C-alpha cells in the first residue's frame with residue numbers, strides 16, 4: 001500500500017485510519033507491553049552508564065525563619081568546603097520566660113549526610129560570671145589551658161580534631177534561651193555533628209547579680225510545663241566549679257560557693273543528670289588555684305574518655321549505668337564496719353547440698369589448676385581437718401581431684417554477691433565500696449576510723465582475699481550465701497592477680513560516683529589514690545594461703561593494712577607478718593556465748609580462740625593489736641563485762657574497740673532470732689564500756705576511754721601505752737609505719753609505739769561525739785542535721 005501518496009482521495013484516508021484503528025484494537029496490548037519493556041530497558045541502560053552524582057538530601061530547616069544566632073562563614077580557602085560557626089549574640093538581655101523556641105540554623109552541607117553523621121566533634125563551652133574580674137581571668141586562662149591539653153586547634157582554624165577550641169561565654173552577655181532551653185545546634189568541620197559540653201566557673205555573691213538571673217532561668221525552664229523537664233539532655237555532659245571566700249563564708253552551711261552548688265543542682269535536672277565531674281570549689285585567697293587545676297585534671301580525663309568512647313563512663317547517666325541516685329546510700333545496707341555484724345571475719349550458712357560433698361573433698365590430695373606468677377604450680381595446703389561437723393560416713397579416699405573454685409562465676413553465690421555490690425576478683429576475693437567511702441566523698445562524714453586513727457574513708461579500700469569463713473555468726477550480713485570451711489580447699493589465685501584486680505575494681509567503683517550529687521571534686525581526686533585497705537569485708541583474710549605476700553604488695557604501694565580475723569586460725573595468725581593494725585574479733589566472753597553467737601565450724605573453737613589470745617599477747621609489742629567487740633543485746637552484753645575483762649587480761653591488746661551491732665535484716669540474722677531489739681542504743685554501749693573499764697581497773701590493767709564516734713555507735717578503749725602527757729594518741733603515723741617497714745622488713749623488730757601519731761583530735765575524744773567537723777551531718781534522706 002502507498003500511504004504516502006499525496007493526491008489520495010478522502011475515502012482512501014478514511015480507510016487508512018479505519019485500518020490503523022482496527023490494528024490498534026487488535027494489537028494494542030503487545031504494543032503497550034513492548035513500549036513499556038523498551039523504556040525500562042533504556043532506563044536501566046542509562047542508570048548503569050551515567051556518571052555517579054552525590055545524592056542530595058536537604059537538611060531539615062526548623063521553623064524559626066529568623067535564626068537568633070548569627071551564622072558566619074569563616075574565611076575558608078576557596079577549595080575548602082565552608083564551615084559555619086555560631087557567633088554568640090552579644091549585648092542581649094537574658095530572658096527568663098516565654099514559649100519554647102526551638103531554633104535551628106542555616107546548615108550548609110557540602111557532603112552526603114552519611115559521612116557527617118559518623119563524624120562528631122565536641123565543643124566545650126566555658127560559662128562564667130564575674131564582678132571583680134577574678135573569675136573572668138580564670139575562665140579565659142582555663143579555656144586556653146584546656147585547649148592545649150586537649151590538643152584543639154585555635155578557633156579560627158577549621159580543625160578536624162575531635163575537640164573544637166573551647167569557647168568562653170560571659171553569662172552577663174549571653175542569651176540564656178540559646179544555651180539553656182535547648183542546646184545550640186552547631187556544625188563542625190565538613191558537616192560533622194557537634195556535641196556540646198558545658199562548664200561553669202562561677203563565683204558566689206549574696207547580693208543581686210547576674211547569677212540570680214541565671215538561676216531563675218534554670219529554675220523556670222525546669223518548671224515550665226511546655227518544656228521537657230530535661231531539655232538539655234542532648235548535651236554530652238557538664239560540670240561546675242565555684243569560687244567563694246572562706247573568710248566571709250567559712251563553710252558551705254554559711255554560704256560558701258552556694259550559687260555554684262545551686263547551678264550544679266539545676267543543671268543535673270536540666271540535663272537528666274549528666275554531671276560529668278563532681279562540683280569543684282575553691283577560694284582564690286587560699287586553695288582556689290590548686291582546686292581549679294585538680295578539677296581541670298579530672299575533667300580532662302573525662303573529656304578524653306568521651307573522645308574515646310562517646311560516653312561519660314560508668315556511673316553517669318547517659319552511659320547506661322543506673323548507680324546515680326540521691327538515695328543510693330540508703331539502698332546500701334552494708335556499711336562495712338557499721339553493718340550488722342562486722343565485716344571482719346564472719347560467716348554464713350554452709351551450702352546445704354554442696355557441703356557434704358565439700359567435706360568429702362577434704363583430706364584429699366589437691367591439685368592446683370592455676371599457676372602463680374612464676375608460672376609454677378601453686379600448692380594449696382593439704383586440707384586435712386577432722387574437726388568439721390559435716391557428717392560423712394564414707395571412708396576417706398585418696399583420689400586426686402581437680403580443686404574447685406570457691407566462688408565460680410556461674411554459682412548462686414557469685415550472683416548474690418555481685419547483686420549486693422561486690423566485685424568478685426578471681427575466684428575467691430572480693431572488693432566493695434563501703435557506705436562511709438561514699439559518705440566521705442560527699443562530705444557527709446567519715447567512719448570511726450577517721451576519728452580514731454586518721455583514716456580518710458574516701459581513700460580506703462575494703463576488700464578480702466578470702467570470701468570464705470569458718471564461722472556462721474548470727475549477725476553476719478552476708479545474706480547466708482558465702483562459702484564456709486575449716487580449711488582452704490579451693491583453687492588459690494596468685495596474690496598479684498588479686499591485688500591488681502581489687503584495685504582496678506575499687507577505682508572503677510569510685511569512678512562510678514563521679515556523677516552522684518554532692519560528691520566533692522577534691523575528695524574525688526584524692527580517692528583516686530588508695531591509702532588504706534580494710535581487710536575486713538567478708539570472710540577470713542588470713543585463710544588465704546598467700547596473705548603475707550598480699551600484705552607486702554599493699555605496703556609496697558604505701559597502703560596501710562587493717563586486718564580483722566576471727567580468732568579461729570592460730571597457726572596463720574602466728575605466721576602473720578607486720579600489718580598496720582591487727583584485729584581479732586571477740587564476739588563473746590565465754591564458750592557457750594561464743595558458740596551461740598559465732599556458730600563456729602571448728603569443734604575446738606574455744607581452744608583455737610584461747611590460743612589466738614595467747615598469740616596476740618605475744619605479738620603486742622610487734623603488732624598494733626585490737627580486740628573488736630560487737631555488742632548484740634540479748635547475746636553478748638548482759639553481765640559479760642567481767643568476762644571480757646578476763647579476756648583483755650589474757651590478750652593485753654593495745655586497743656579495745658566496742659561497737660553496737662547494726663541491724664541489716666538478713667535471713668541469717670532473722671533465722672537466729674535477731675530483731676531491732678538486739679541493737680543496743682548508744683547510751684547502752686557507753687554504759688557497757690564504763691563497766692568494762694571499771695572491771696579492767698579492778699584487775700590493775702591500765703586502760704582508759706580514748707575516743708568515740710557516736711554516729712556509728714563505736715567507742716575506743718586504749719592501753720595507757722598510747723597516752724602521752726595526759727593525751728591519748730590513737731592516731732597512726734602512716735609514713736613512719738612504712739619507713740619502719742622499709743628499714744626493718746615485714747618481720748622487723750619495731751613496736752606500735754614507734755609509729756604512734758599525733759594526739760587524738762579533741763572533737764573525737766570521749767565526750768565530744770567524734771564527728772569530723774569538716775563534714776556536714778545528714779539524716780538518711782540527706783537532710784542536714786544541725787549540730788547539737
Ligand SMILES: Cc1cc2nc3c(=O)[nH]c(=O)nc-3n(C[C@H](O)[C@H](O)[C@H](O)COP(=O)(O)O)c2cc1C
Pocket residue numbers: 129130131132133134135136203204205206207243244245246248249255256257258284
Ligand atoms: C558582695 C560580695 C558578696 C559575696 N558573697 C559570697 C557568698 O555568699 N559566698 C561565697 O562563698 N563568696 C562570696 N563572695 C566572695 C566571692 O565569691 C569571691 O571573692 C569570688 O572569687 C569573686 O569572684 P569575681 O572576682 O570573679 O567576681 C562575695 C564577695 C562579695 C564582694
Ligand code: SF4
Pocket residue numbers: 335336337338434435436437447448449455456457458460461462534
Ligand atoms: S575503714 Fe574503710 S572500709 Fe572500713 S568502714 Fe571505714 S571507710 Fe569503710
